[in-house]
Amino acid sequence: MPKKNACAARVAAMTDDEFTELAAAVDERRCRDEYGFGTYAEAAALYRPDPACPSCGAAEPSRDGWSESGLQRYRCESCGTRFNSLTGTVLEHCRKELATWVGFVNLMRFNVPLDAAAETCRVTHQTAWEWRHRIFAAVDGCQERIVLKDRVWIDETYVNDTDLAHGYGEARKRGLSKQKLCIAVAIDVHKNPVAVVCGHGKPSAKRIRDGLQSHIAEGSTIVGDKEKSHDSLVRAVKGTHEAYRADVGDPVYLERMSLVNNLCSWLKRYLWRFTGMDPKNLQSYLNWYVYLFRVNQARDRWPETERVVRHLLMTDARFHSST
Numbered sequence: 001m002p003k004k005n006a007c008a009a010r011v012a013a014m015t016d017d018e019f020t021e022l023a024a025a026v027d028e029r030r031c032r033d034e035y036g037f038g039t040y041a042e043a044a045a046l047y048r049p050d051p052a053c054p055s056c057g058a059a060e061p062s063r064d065g066w067s068e069s070g071l072q073r074y075r076c077e078s079c080g081t082r083f084n085s086l087t088g089t090v091l092e093h094c095r096k097e098l099a100t101w102v103g104f105v106n107l108m109r110f111n112v113p114l115d116a117a118a119e120t121c122r123v124t125h126q127t128a129w130e131w132r133h134r135i136f137a138a139v140d141g142c143q144e145r146i147v148l149k150d151r152v153w154i155d156e157t158y159v160n161d162t163d164l165a166h167g168y169g170e171a172r173k174r175g176l177s178k179q180k181l182c183i184a185v186a187i188d189v190h191k192n193p194v195a196v197v198c199g200h201g202k203p204s205a206k207r208i209r210d211g212l213q214s215h216i217a218e219g220s221t222i223v224g225d226k227e228k229s230h231d232s233l234v235r236a237v238k239g240t241h242e243a244y245r246a247d248v249g250d251p252v253y254l255e256r257m258s259l260v261n262n263l264c265s266w267l268k269r270y271l272w273r274f275t276g277m278d279p280k281n282l283q284s285y286l287n288w289y290v291y292l293f294r295v296n297q298a299r300d301r302w303p304e305t306e307r308v309v310r311h312l313l314m315t316d317a318r319f320h321s322s323t
């Protein structure tokens, strides 16, 4: 038998309102104990101590009191804009407690279905959908700065538009490659990945080059299957080409390409979880995948959830609810 809980009688005697407040206070404290911040104000003080003006970008705004929820308020000396420490981040105007958000980030790290996240966090499906896209908005620029180097494996993988939108096994016209969205995938010897949407159907040399060139350092060795469409990319990055004939029955080919082949299959397995997505959001899902890949790699040095919350606070981004 578990030991009698000393708080049980007091909790049982509470009114519904008191109980709701207690639950929120417990969540707040647990969040603080685990991650080092319990409220938006505490997280903002840690990660966004003196933000630049969101209107004109001027640094060192004057402090201008506190908001009701304890957020530092500012007034810009140059343009007069008043704002607080969350203005211009995706956490601005968030009506739920930070602990609820942190719980949602935790579930998103495991890519649980939206319905499960909504129910666990006690928010509506619509709110969960919006939060997912707020997080995407903060992470969307992350891949742009990734540059792979030294030895870089590249490949293409395909997903079906209609599969993304309606589910697998849906009736569709077979063999119509125009329905397939191409994802150009690359990973280097340091295990940095990149994944970019590369249009419909089999990509031309130009589309491959446009998709990957900015992500590969000059002079890299590009390893891929014997695809003519890779030549232009190799020339553009002044790299050397190492090409193997694609043959899944050949153990040498499989071993040499295993890193990028694995990445392609992980990526597909990940995307299958989001059946029902709008294909025009595919790049955002890929950005989140690549972002998480890196967060998970560094988990020993940097706990994942703290890092994601820090990122949300430090990134100027806006969520547009147009869709």
Ligand SMILES: [Zn+2]
Residues within 6 Å of the ligand: 053, 054, 055, 056, 057, 058, 076, 077, 078, 079, 080, 081
């Ligand atoms: Zn200003």
